Amino acid sequence: MKIWIKTTTLAAFSLAAVIGFSQEIYAPTRTAKDQGIVLSSWGSGTIKEADEAAFEGATSIRVSSRNFFQGGIVQFTNPVDVSAAFGNKDNLLQLMVLVPAGNKTFGGAGGGGKFGGAGIPGAGGFPGAQGPPGAGSPGRGGGGRGPAGAGGGGGGQRGPAGAGGPGAGFPGGAGFPGGQRGPGGASGPGGPGAPGGAASTAVIPPLSMVRVVVGTSDGLMSEAYVDLSSTFAGKDGWAPAGIPLKAITGFERTNKKITSIAVAGDSVSTFYIGQIKIVNDPTAIYGEMNTRADLNLAIGDEYTFVGSGFGGATALKYEWCFDAGKMDGVDAEGQTVTRRFRKPGEYVIKLTISDVYGLKKPYSTTIKVTVNP
Known part of the structure; x- marks a missing residue:
């Protein structure tokens, strides 16, 4: 059995009730531009200010990531000095993160073969065109066949699978059948091409881990990984992703003057950052x-x-x-x-x-x- x-579940708690000191780095009630913040892409990820979700105020920062090395960078025109906060082990770098609900599945259909060329002996078919990025199976083109007495048309070559980011889910390209016209023999109607590959699906896992890379004015980089699956989601699904300053690998070697914070997720996903600040959390x-x-x-x-x-x-x-x-x-x-x-x-x-x-x-x-x- x-x-x-x-x-039983724990009651909802207000983080404000348990967190004392705070030093704001990105305020949710002001635009990024007003705060001297510049947003730039990291790798093939994207980042921009958005108004479809907000922790407080009217906007947040939307990040679309593919993996731990492709996301977005929050750059500060004026470095943020957190050296005074570093001495207390209860001081954390906290990002308020919202991950939209849902685990999406995208299907990519295989390419369908076209009709073959005329049934005249000819050279091999042209290779299939490359599909756009995605998980679709490659298409296969079929060569045409002529009537008795006529030579067989050239066979189409297999078209390569569309290359792209993991789980993008766009369909693969269709294979183009060949069958160039050759000398001799009467033309016959082309036969149908071979069917395309079977449709495939890509299940995108939900975002569970965020990589945070901190840049400082002395040119050094430090990093940490935050497990979102164990964070406590509060107001409207916003969760505090807290990293103790002393737990950021390599941060102790820096001058503690933050010039940039880069973020990326462990899967193809979009998430929002509603606030960044240093908080004291002795809870x-x-x-x-x-x-x-x-x-x-x-x-x-x-x-x-x-x-x-x-x-x-x-x-x-x-x-x-x-x-x-x-x-x-x-x-x-x-x-x-x-x-x-x-x-x-x-x-x-x-x-x-x-x-x-x-x-x-x-x-x-x-x-x-x-x-x-």
Whole structure:
């Protein structure tokens, strides 16, 4: 028997209630131009100011990314000095991020063959034209066939698949059949070309990780990766992607005067940045499981455990031990895990929620599971 229960969730919290000091870098209530901010593309990604979503005010920054090396760059005409904030481990670089809901699927149809040329002996067909970027299967052109006594037309060559960014989902190009006219023989009607490749689909995974590269006025670069899947979404879906300044790799070597912040995602996606600031977040981590009561199960029962945690703007990690009463260790990681109980006995299930950067004290909670023979 499979059991899945989600009966408790943490109440919605206001980040403003737990975060004190802040130093604004990109304010949501003013345009980028008014703040001396210049937006530029990174690789083949795009970035621009947009009005279809806003954390506060009327605009935000829209970023379209393909991978960790293609996104957008926020450049500051006047460097932002955060050296005073760097000394406190509770100070974070926080980006308010909105990821539109949905996991889209695009289909790319294979190219269809055209009718072959006249049935006169001839040279090989022309290769198929290259399709535009996408996941479509390549088309295949078929050579024409003449009537008895006439030579066969040349066979069309396979057209190459359309090249493009991952998961772009545009259809591949159609293959062009060949069949040049050659000497001798009467013309016969061309035969139909071979059918195109089968339609294919590309499932684009949702955005879960954002790469942040910080440039400083001394010419140095530093970076960090933010796991959005463990952040707490608040007002209208906006989530605080917080990175402790001390957890930004290489930032300690810089002069702490920020001239640019580049962002890119781990998948083909579009997301919005509604605010960038330095915040002080000493919020202690705490959380709970989807059940607070001890469980009674039968041998072979499968149970899905769900953890819910809150640590302010801090990204969290969830670790599970399914027999904490007898041994310590980590048996599974993730906010949701499923366990099948195959032996009778009593088990202590322990959930540990921790700061992914290791700067805050972890929080643990347990329940007891009795498996009846």
